[in-house]
Amino acid sequence: MGVVGPEIAAVIVEPIPGNMGVVVPDLPFLKALRELTAKNGSLLIFDEVISGFRVGPGGAQELYGIVPDITCLGKIIGGGLPVGAYGGRREIMKSMAPEGSIYQAGTLSGNPLAMAAGIATLKELRKKRIYKELEEKSRRLFSGLGDAAKSAGIKIVVQRVGSMGSLFFTDQPVTDFVTVKRSDTAMFKRFYTHMLDQGVYLAPSAFEAWFVSAAHEGKEIDKTIESAAKTFAMLSRSN
Numbered sequence: 190m191g192v193v194g195p196e197i198a199a200v201i202v203e204p205i206p207g208n209m210g211v212v213v214p215d216l217p218f219l220k221a222l223r224e225l226t227a228k229n230g231s232l233l234i235f236d237e238v239i240s241g242f243r244v245g246p247g248g249a250q251e252l253y254g255i256v257p258d259i260t261c262l263g264k265i266i267g268g269g270l271p272v273g274a275y276g277g278r279r280e281i282m283k284s285m286a287p288e289g290s291i292y293q294a295g296t297l298s299g300n301p302l303a304m305a306a307g308i309a310t311l312k313e314l315r316k317k318r319i320y321k322e323l324e325e326k327s328r329r330l331f332s333g334l335g336d337a338a339k340s341a342g343i344k345i346v347v348q349r350v351g352s353m354g355s356l357f358f359t360d361q362p363v364t365d366f367v368t369v370k371r372s373d374t375a376m377f378k379r380f381y382t383h384m385l386d387q388g389v390y391l392a393p394s395a396f397e398a399w400f401v402s403a404a405h406e407g408k409e410i411d412k413t414i415e416s417a418a419k420t421f422a423m424l425s426r427s428n
Contacts, residue, residue: 195229195230197226197229197231198231198232199226199231199232199233199234199259200222200226200233200234202219202233202236203235203236203237203239203240204219204235204236204237204240204249204253204255204257205239205240205244205249205350205353207398208239208396208398209366209369210348210355210363210369210395210396210398211348211349211350211355211398211399212348212363212364212365213348213349213350213364214249214253214350216253219255220255223255223256223257232258232281233257233258233259234257234258234259234260235248235249235250235257235259235260235261236261237249237260237261238261238263238264238265238273239263239398240351240353241260241262241263241265242262242265242266242314243351243352243353243400244350244351244352244353245320245351246314246315246320248260248262249350252350252351257277258277258278258281259275259276259277259278259281260276260277261273261274261275262274262275262276266307266310267304267306267310268307269306270300270302270303270306270307271297271300271303272297272300272303272304272307319403322403323351323352323401323402324351324352326401326405326407326410327349327353327354327401328349329410330354330401330410330413330414331347331349332347333410333413334347334356334413334414334417337414337417337418338417338421340418340421341421341422341425342425343358343421343424344359344360345357345358345359346359346360346361346363346372348363352400352401353398353399353400354398354400354401355396355397355398355399356380356399357369357372358373358374358376358380358395359371359372359373372395378395379424379427380417380420380421380424381393383416383420384413384416384420387420388412388416389412389413389416389417
């Protein structure tokens with residue numbers, strides 16, 4: 190934290206780490222980042238490509254009450270089509286063309302298909318029931334997975350924020366990349382293979398976040414939990 194100062198232009202951080210699996214953020218750390226960057230004239234940039242619209246309509250910054258100077262968003266705002274967006278404080282955005290001198294463009298910028306999908310997606314996300322349902326589904330899924338592992342005697346750490354979640358095969362707290370790497374990746378590989386055999390296709394990396402979507406229904410969640418219970422029992426017998 191001591192390196193933040195006038196010579197640092199910006200600090201970029203995932204407010205909810207999701208690129209190593211889901212790590213529940215340290216709120217005092219994020220608050221300290223906001224205070225230090227503001228004090229020293231550095232920009233605080235939140236990478237909400239993963240957490241944006243998944244933990245709430247306002248992302249992690251709304252959830253934790255910490256407003257960055259700039260926010261980056263990804264394909265979730267386009268319903269999965271290739272699209273990205275960024276936004277920030279008015280005085281920063283005024284620096285962008287055509288009002289300012291910073292020019293930004295790309296081959297797919299403003300692509301009509303992606304924009305149409307994005308508008309449709311954002312209209313759906315404005316419905317208040319969406320996030321209530323996502324929270325209920327996500328709690329049900331990850332609590333069920335944790336209970337199934339416990340019943341089988343398999344030690345896992347379940348991490349979840351909103352509709353983002355991860356399972357780590359470890360009996361130690363998972364708080365950063367160092368502790369993430371201590372999880373049993375061989376055990377995850379066996380878990381993944383057995384789940385695939387039962388028709389449940391998960392992200393193939395032990396360090397990939399899981400996402401619950403509005404398209405997931407009770408039957409998919411039940412199927413996942415039931416398959417996990419069978420898999421955990423199988424893993425327990427073979428250990």
